[in-house]
Amino acid sequence: MPGLAILLALYPAVPGVSAGRGWTAHHNAVVSVSWNVVMFGTGLLVSRYLRRFDARRIWCAGLAVMAVGYTLVGSYHGNELExxxxxxxxxxxxxVVVAGAPALVVGVVSRDEQGLGSGMLNMLISLFGAIVTAGAYAVLAADSTVVDGTAFYLDTGYSCIFWLGALVTLVALLLSLFIPPLHDPAEEDAADGTPLA
Incomplete structure (x- = not known):
């Protein structure tokens, strides 16, 4: 979704043809600093509490907030403040989701499978990222205008891709209800008699 939001920011604003904001790359970078700092700070903060609380609940809360956020972006994206x-x-x-994902992987696989689990996580992120991106471009293309071979996107398309992001996030939330109970790798090491680092 953040990658597709760049199209919204940089494409021109031409009534009936293109519903972009028409920002320069510099202006987009300045505006987007805010939400990138929020994501970074949230990830840092949440990572401090993942061992104190059930990481599954933190993960699910993050998905719920993300779904609400994408729904709001789809409805309100008309200016910088929105x-x-x-x-x-x-x-x-x-x-929250980015910080919680590695904790979930480590919490559901054995110590010997942590490398494999982390590799699978990265592979699935890339796979589903490619699938959702292709779907999002199909949604954008359904509400586009082609001028001299270049597709320009109307506001309905932009709204729909963010709502698609919210829908995908809600599906992930539903699937997350089936995550098995997590174990603490430190407790597993203690049970095996392995010295803790």
Whole structure:
């Protein structure tokens, strides 16, 4: 979704042809700093509490906030303030999800499978990222205008891709209800008699 939001920011604003904001790359970078800092800070904060609380609940809360955020971005993205506020909500959730994913992997596999589990996580992120991106471009293309071979996207398409992001996030939330109970790798090491680092 953040990658597709760049199209919204940089494409021109031409009534009936293109519903972009028409920002320069510099202006987009300045505006987007806010939600990127929010995501970074949220990830740092949440990572400190993952061992104190059930990481599954933290993960699910992050997905729920992210879904709400993407829904809001889809509805409110008409100017800088709207994009900053709605994207910050989405990125609070994204920060929680990014921080929680490795903890979930480590918590459901054995110590010997942690490398394999982490590799699978990265592979699945890339796979589903490619699938969702292709779907999002199909949604954008359904509400586009082609001028001299270049597709320009209307506002309905932009709204729909963010709502698609919210839908995918809700599906992930439903699937997350089936995550098995997590174990603490430190407790596993203690049970095996392995000295803790």
């Amino acid at each position: 994009l900053i506020l709605t994207s910050c909500v989405a990125n609070i959730g994204a920060g």
